[in-house]
Amino acid sequence: MNAEFTQDAPLLDVQGLKTVIHLPDGAWPAVDGIDFTVQRGEVLGLVGESGSGKSVTGFSIVQLMDSPAEVIAGRVLFNNEDLRLASEERLRSLRGNRIAMIFQDPLMTLNPVLSIGEQMAEAILEHRDVGRQEALRAAADALVRVGISLPEARLRQYPHEFSGGMRQRVAIATAMLNAPDLIIADEPTTALDVTIQSQILFEVQKLARDSGTAVIWITHDLAVVAELADRVAVMYSGRIVEIGPVDEVLDRSRHPYTLGLLRSSAAMVEPGQRLNQINGMAPRIDARPSGCPFRTRCDRAMSICAEQDPTPTIDGRHGFRCHNPMPQRDAA
Amino acid sequence: MTADIETFAKTAEANTPLRMQVLRNIRNRPTASGAAIAIAILVLLALLAPVITPQNPYDLASLSVMDNRLAPGETGMTGITYWLGTDAQGRDMLSAILYGLRTSLLVGLTATAGALAIGSVAGLLAAHFGGAVDALLMRIVDFMLGFPSILVALILLSSIGRGVDKVVVAIMLVQWAQYARLMRAAALVERRKEYIEAALNFGLPTRHILLFHLLPNSIGSVLVVASISVASAITLEATLSFLGVGVPVTQPSLGLLIANGFEFLLSGQYWIAVFPGIALVLLVMSLNLLGDRLRRSFNVRGP
Amino acid sequence: MSETFFELRDVSRYFRSKPSLTQRIVTALGRTGPPPALRAVDDVTLRIRAGEVVGLVGESGCGKSTLARVATGILPPSAGEVFYKGRPVTELTGKDRLNYLLKVQMVFQDPYASLNPRMKVGQLVGEALRVHKLVPKNEVGERTRGVLKEVGLDLGYMDRYPHQFSGGQRQRIGIARALAVEPDFLVCDEPVSALDVSIQAQVINLFMDVRERRGLTYLFVSHDLGVVRHISDRVAIMYLGRIVEIGTAAELFAKPAHPYSQALIRAIPSAVTRRRRAFTPLKGELPSALSPPPGCAFHPRCEHAMPICREVRPPLVQISPDRSAACHLHSTSESV
Numbered sequence: 001m002n003a004e005f006t007q008d009a010p011l012l013d014v015q016g017l018k019t020v021i022h023l024p025d026g027a028w029p030a031v032d033g034i035d036f037t038v039q040r041g042e043v044l045g046l047v048g049e050s051g052s053g054k055s056v057t058g059f060s061i062v063q064l065m066d067s068p069a070e071v072i073a074g075r076v077l078f079n080n081e082d083l084r085l086a087s088e089e090r091l092r093s094l095r096g097n098r099i100a101m102i103f104q105d106p107l108m109t110l111n112p113v114l115s116i117g118e119q120m121a122e123a124i125l126e127h128r129d130v131g132r133q134e135a136l137r138a139a140a141d142a143l144v145r146v147g148i149s150l151p152e153a154r155l156r157q158y159p160h161e162f163s164g165g166m167r168q169r170v171a172i173a174t175a176m177l178n179a180p181d182l183i184i185a186d187e188p189t190t191a192l193d194v195t196i197q198s199q200i201l202f203e204v205q206k207l208a209r210d211s212g213t214a215v216i217w218i219t220h221d222l223a224v225v226a227e228l229a230d231r232v233a234v235m236y237s238g239r240i241v242e243i244g245p246v247d248e249v250l251d252r253s254r255h256p257y258t259l260g261l262l263r264s265s266a267a268m269v270e271p272g273q274r275l276n277q278i279n280g281m282a283p284r285i286d287a288r289p290s291g292c293p294f295r296t297r298c299d300r301a302m303s304i305c306a307e308q309d310p311t312p313t314i315d316g317r318h319g320f321r322c323h324n325p326m327p328q329r330d331a332a
Numbered sequence: 333m334t335a336d337i338e339t340f341a342k343t344a345e346a347n348t349p350l351r352m353q354v355l356r357n358i359r360n361r362p363t364a365s366g367a368a369i370a371i372a373i374l375v376l377l378a379l380l381a382p383v384i385t386p387q388n389p390y391d392l393a394s395l396s397v398m399d400n401r402l403a404p405g406e407t408g409m410t411g412i413t414y415w416l417g418t419d420a421q422g423r424d425m426l427s428a429i430l431y432g433l434r435t436s437l438l439v440g441l442t443a444t445a446g447a448l449a450i451g452s453v454a455g456l457l458a459a460h461f462g463g464a465v466d467a468l469l470m471r472i473v474d475f476m477l478g479f480p481s482i483l484v485a486l487i488l489l490s491s492i493g494r495g496v497d498k499v500v501v502a503i504m505l506v507q508w509a510q511y512a513r514l515m516r517a518a519a520l521v522e523r524r525k526e527y528i529e530a531a532l533n534f535g536l537p538t539r540h541i542l543l544f545h546l547l548p549n550s551i552g553s554v555l556v557v558a559s560i561s562v563a564s565a566i567t568l569e570a571t572l573s574f575l576g577v578g579v580p581v582t583q584p585s586l587g588l589l590i591a592n593g594f595e596f597l598l599s600g601q602y603w604i605a606v607f608p609g610i611a612l613v614l615l616v617m618s619l620n621l622l623g624d625r626l627r628r629s630f631n632v633r634g635p
Numbered sequence: 636m637s638e639t640f641f642e643l644r645d646v647s648r649y650f651r652s653k654p655s656l657t658q659r660i661v662t663a664l665g666r667t668g669p670p671p672a673l674r675a676v677d678d679v680t681l682r683i684r685a686g687e688v689v690g691l692v693g694e695s696g697c698g699k700s701t702l703a704r705v706a707t708g709i710l711p712p713s714a715g716e717v718f719y720k721g722r723p724v725t726e727l728t729g730k731d732r733l734n735y736l737l738k739v740q741m742v743f744q745d746p747y748a749s750l751n752p753r754m755k756v757g758q759l760v761g762e763a764l765r766v767h768k769l770v771p772k773n774e775v776g777e778r779t780r781g782v783l784k785e786v787g788l789d790l791g792y793m794d795r796y797p798h799q800f801s802g803g804q805r806q807r808i809g810i811a812r813a814l815a816v817e818p819d820f821l822v823c824d825e826p827v828s829a830l831d832v833s834i835q836a837q838v839i840n841l842f843m844d845v846r847e848r849r850g851l852t853y854l855f856v857s858h859d860l861g862v863v864r865h866i867s868d869r870v871a872i873m874y875l876g877r878i879v880e881i882g883t884a885a886e887l888f889a890k891p892a893h894p895y896s897q898a899l900i901r902a903i904p905s906a907v908t909r910r911r912r913a914f915t916p917l918k919g920e921l922p923s924a925l926s927p928p929p930g931c932a933f934h935p936r937c938e939h940a941m942p943i944c945r946e947v948r949p950p951l952v953q954i955s956p957d958r959s960a961a962c963h964l965h966s967t968s969e970s971v
Contacts, residue, residue: 024356049831149919165695193694193858195917198902220832223861223904250906264836266865267905271884274843275865277836281801526749529709530809534763534816535736548753 009080010037011181011214012061017074019053019060021285022067028285030056030069032238035312038182041212043205045225045246047261048235051282054218055104057235058184061216062099063091078182097127100175102185106167109174110159116143117155120174127178142173147199165192172200179211186218201228222261226250234258237283237293244318254318254325256300292323300324357629364625367618374615378433385427386412390582396422401601417603419592425603428589429611435585436615439496440566443503447565448558450504451511452551456542458512459519459550469512476509482571489577499578503565510561511554518550556630560623563616570612586612638721640685640852641706641739641820646715647876648676648701673924675701677876678715680951685819688846688853690867690884692860692899696921698876699856700744703824706854707741708732719820733767740813744825746805750797750812756783757793760812769816782811785848786841803834810841814849822854827862839866860903864888869957872896875924875932878951882958892960894937931963939964 019031031053038044048054060071063083076083078099083091095101103109111119120139121132128135140151146169148154159167168188175183183204189197205228207213217228225232226246233243234257242255253259260278262268269275280297283289289296295305302324310321315328358364377384387394387410399408399422407413408422416425454473458466476484485502492498522528523546531541570587572578574594579585584592586608593604649672675698683689693699704710706717708724717724719735727735743749750759761779764770770778780790786807797805806826813821823842827835839862846853857863863870864884871881872893880893891897898917919936922928928935934944943963951961 049833147918147920163696193921194860194902194904195694195898198904199917201904221904222832222906226906227904261832262906264833265906266839266861269865271865272843274840275836277840278833279837281803281834282831526743526745527751529704530741530743530749530812531751532709533707533736533741534766535733536763536766540766544754545751549751 010077011040011042011079012038012216013075013077014061015075015077017057017060017071017076019056019065019069019071021056021069023286025286027070027072029238030285031060033074034235034238034240036233036240036243038214038216040181040214041208042231043208043215043217043229045229045232046216046218046235047220047222047225047232049220049282051237051285052235053238054235055186058101058186058216058218061184062095062101064095064101096123097178098181100178100180100183102172102175102183102188104187104190106164106171107159109171110167112159115156115158116162116170120155120170120177123174123177138177139173142177143170145176145203146170146173147196148173165196168192169196169200172204176203176207176213179207179213181212182214182216183207184216184218187220188217189224190219190221197224198227204228222250223265234261237288238285239293239321240319241294241322242318242320244320248316248318252318252329254313254315254320254328255294255322256298256324256326257294259326260297292321300326354626354629358622358625361625363621367621367625370614370618371622374433374611374618375437377430378437381427381430381434385424385430387424387427389423389427389431398422401596401604403601404603416607417601419589419604420596425607428584429586429608432584432586432589432608433611433615435496435579435583436566436569436587436612439499439503439569439579439585440562443500443507443565443569444558444562446500446504447507447561448511448554451508451513452515452547452554454508454512455515455517455554456519456547456550459516459523460538460542460546466516470516473509473512476506477513481506481568485568485572486575486577489572494577494580496579496583499569499572502572503568506568507561507565511558514554514557515550518553519546522546522549552630556623556627559626560620563619563623566612566619567616586615639682639718640720641683641854642718643679643681643702643706643712644716644718646676646679646702646705646712646717647674648698648705648710649674649713671925674698674876674927675924676705676712677927679873679876679878681871681878681881683820683852683854686850686852687868688855688866690863690870691854691856691873692858692863692870693873694858694899694921696875696924697873698924699873700824702873703741703822703854703856707739707822708736709741737763737767737769737816738818739820739822740816740818742806742809742813742821742823742826745829746802746809747797747829749809750805752797755794755796756788756800756808759797760808760815762812763816778815779811782814783808785814785845786811801834802830803838806830806838807841810838810845814845818851820852820854822856824856825858826855828857828859835862842866860888860900861905872899875922875927877932877961879933879962880958880960881951882955882960886958892954892958892965893933893962894939894964895933896960898936931961 015035016033017031018029018033020027021030034057046054046057056069059065061076061083063071065071071084117136117139120142121135124130124135124138125132136155139155143151143154148166148169162170168191172188189200201224204215208215217225219225229246231244232246232249233240234249234255235241236257242249242253242258249258250262253262263276264278266275278297283293283296291307292305292310295301304323310323312319312321313325358368396409399410399418400420402408402414402418404415404417405413408418412424414424416429418424419428454469458469484506488502488505489498528541528545531545569578569585573585573587574591576591579588581588589608590605593608597605651672679702691699691702701710705712719739724735757779760782761775764775764778783790788804788807788811797808800808827838830838843866845851855863855866867884869881870884870887871878872895873879874895880887880891880896887896888900891900917936922932922935930946931944931949934940937944941963949961949963949966951959952966953959954965
């Protein structure tokens with residue numbers, strides 16, 4: 001990926017994005033003012049636990065937030081066009097064509113009364129000037145790429161004839177069909193088996209490399225991000241607490257939360273040893289502590305962490321929000 | 333919509349007990365809260381009828397035949413002002429309606445409770461044991477639901493005779509089947525959940541699992557439907573009484589009062605039939621409105 | 636010397652879908668046979684020694700959760716026999732059967748579905764103690780508080796309902812409920828896969844602490860190979876209802892013998908070791924358990940498949956002192 005060449009014109013530029021959830025006792029920020037960019041052909045891993053706001057971020061970018069959630073601030077520049085100001089019609093056309101979404105639940109994108117072939121061919125014919133036969137051939141190719149054998153027979157089947165994992169692979173294949181500018185994928189492989197997951201990660205990387213598609217891969221799994229992403233953004237309590245190139249963030253983590261997640265992996269200790277756990281649990285959206293939201297679970301917390309919300313520190317391409325970051329160190 | 337939003341929504345749920353959520357749901361709807369207030373008033377009036385009515389309409393000694401068919405607002409020989417008029421026996425309509433309300437509510441509530449009990453047990457047994465038990469019980473249910481309930485109740489009552497207890501039995505018999513079907517469907521879903529497997533893993537007795545695990549978790553939707561069905565039980569009773577096979581004349585319900593006033597309707601003495609009719613409509617409509625709100629807030633589909 | 640602590644011997648578990656009316660008519664007319672049975676678990680033998688942790692790994696639909704339910708007595712086996720402390724459990728009755736059910740406890744996957752939503756935590760954890768009168772009535776509360784404390788829950792939570800807890804806390808409640816009846820064998824069915832990453836480590840640590848304190852034996856079922864490698868002494872790998880390889884965790888992960896084990900281990904992503912590596916996909920689909928391929932069930936996807944693999948099902952044979960595999964590659968090399 002040619003970072004220097006595209007540095008001044010990111011495909012997606014998100015600034016100060018803030019999305020609140022309206023609950024009976026008030027509006028609470030699910031996404032609390034986040035900034036990041038995605039270049040063409042770049043895979044950004046958006047990592048966080050449930051309730052961190054990572055999925056809401058994905059939906060907020062394409063303005064797919066319904067009540068009780070509402071985007072209340074920020075800019076989402078896609079090819080220099082602010083999606084927050086775009087008309088519903090314009091957004092629909094972008095979502096079908098230049099921006100593809102892959103959801104946790106594939107049934108959100110598949111039409112139950114159309115065969116897989118009809119849906120996939122439809123998606124191609126809408127945006128490309130090709131014949132029906134050619135569209136079906138392209139659809140079959142896409143199915144093979146996500147590890148579905150006998151694609152011609154599969155194209156004649158309907159979504160209900162597929163297992164959950166197969167449906168998800170069809171949804172992923174459909175998203176990849178038109179080589180869109182941006183794919184936003186929300187935990188798409190969480191329910192899939194590891195052998196299939198690794199195949200899909202491989203294909204997504206290839207798509208990004210070959211057709212310059214940018215990908216935002218939303219997941220709770222740092223290991224997936226390590227394999228797939230060029231850059232990673234770690235979310236906690238609605239903020240991005242650390243962002244940067246994968247090697248930087250994973251090998252030279254500055255935020256204690258990122259490091260805690262990495263160190264809690266079973267691979268970090270000898271078999272049979274206790275794992276390094278992060279104590280406590282993420283605060284609920286309506287009970288976040290003052291200052292830094294991670295401080296109640298953090299073993300590096302100082303008194304200032306309770307008083308002041310840490311502002312982002314930028315160190316080259318590596319950014320983090322912490323009053324007492326891990327010291328800078330060389331790669332292990 | 334997304335996993336995140338679900339997580340956030342659970343925050344709100346965890347804070348508020350279900351009762352509170354339902355209450356809030358009702359309070360925020362003017363029709364539902366209006367219906368709830370109307371029901372409360374009607375039930376209170378029915379309960380207090382012996383205390384607040386100017387006369388006991390079924391104590392023949394306190395009636396005066398001379399006061400018969402007085403128009404609303406007239407004062408009779410006994411010195412009582414009949415605000416809703418009197419009937420052919422000189423009975424105060426207001427008192428008769430309040431006593432009738434008592435009978436209607438009593439029949440509606442006990443019949444529903446009985447049908448609910450029978451249906452729940454049948455549905456639970458069918459779901460838990462499956463196989464032949466399930467097949468037998470559900471064929472009976474299909475059979476029961478295949479006939480119009482008014483027809484079954486009419487045939488039953490014409491063979492066993494009139495009486496408050498008999499009307500209750502008849503309504504129970506025609507209504508239990510719907511609860512059985514609902515209960516079975518709910519219990520079949522619950523039975524697959526892991527907490528039932530855990531109960532099996534602890535070797536807990538079947539009776540215990542049915543009573544403490546399956547029943548409390550399956551009965552929610554059935555109770556909601558029951559709350560709506562009180563209204564239909566009352567309507568059914570009114571219909572049967574109107575047709576003369578329901579409650580006895582000594583203990584008239586709203587339906588029987590309407591029947592009694594029916595013959596005078598064309599001669600201009602409308603109050604004898606119309607006022608009990610208004611009371612019945614008010615009661616049934618309020619029950620329906622509130623039940624419908626309950627159904628929506630519990631997200632239950634109707635029978 | 637001593638009897639095997641726990642054994643599944645030639646255990647199978649089939650699921651037969653109830654035939655519809657049309658199917659029954661067609662069958663009665665002699666047009667077709669009865670619908671095929673789904674062989675969720677197919678002729679599995681597994682011996683577990685007292686005090687060890689056996690990991691059971693496989694992808695969705697391989698039958699590992701069904702095997703866990705057969706082991707705990709929640710589901711009876713369709714064929715074969717389960718032995719607990721040397722006695723076949725189907726022959727146990729009354730007190731002996733209850734003893735087996737209680738001693739072999741299960742921890743479930745879904746922390747939301749595995750706790751009765753209408754019971755308070757205290758009731759839920761003490762239920763079996765009360766119903767079976769395992770301890771005097773006045774000691775139920777004490778025992779309940781004891782296990783709740785052991786799993787790291789605040790005692791103030793006794794009067795709360797499950798919906799007021801997070802996933803991790805609920806899983807702790809599920810573990811406390813199992814520990815309350817003092818089991819010696821815990822069968823854990825994907826106990827951390829529904830939890831958040833930072834909570835998974837806490838619960839895995841809890842499992843390890845509890846085991847050390849109580850000297851428990853575990854059958855740890857999971858699709859997460861990293862977790863299984865970490866916690867297990869021995870690991871069994873399942874594919875389409877059968878165990879294809881079993882051996883000590885360290886050896887099996889270092890040098891998997893069965894081609895399926897190799898593909899599975901190759902596919903584990905890791906934040907630590909590998910990054911954006913070359914990728915060799917496992918070809919084909921997981922076949923339906925309703926009609927598994929003849930011979931070795933893995934042969935359509937196996938890069939080493941030989942003619943014999945299409946015809947003869949390879950038995951699980953010992954290939955080294957601590958390792959068995961069901962693969963013709965190994966059985967032939969042995970016979971040569």
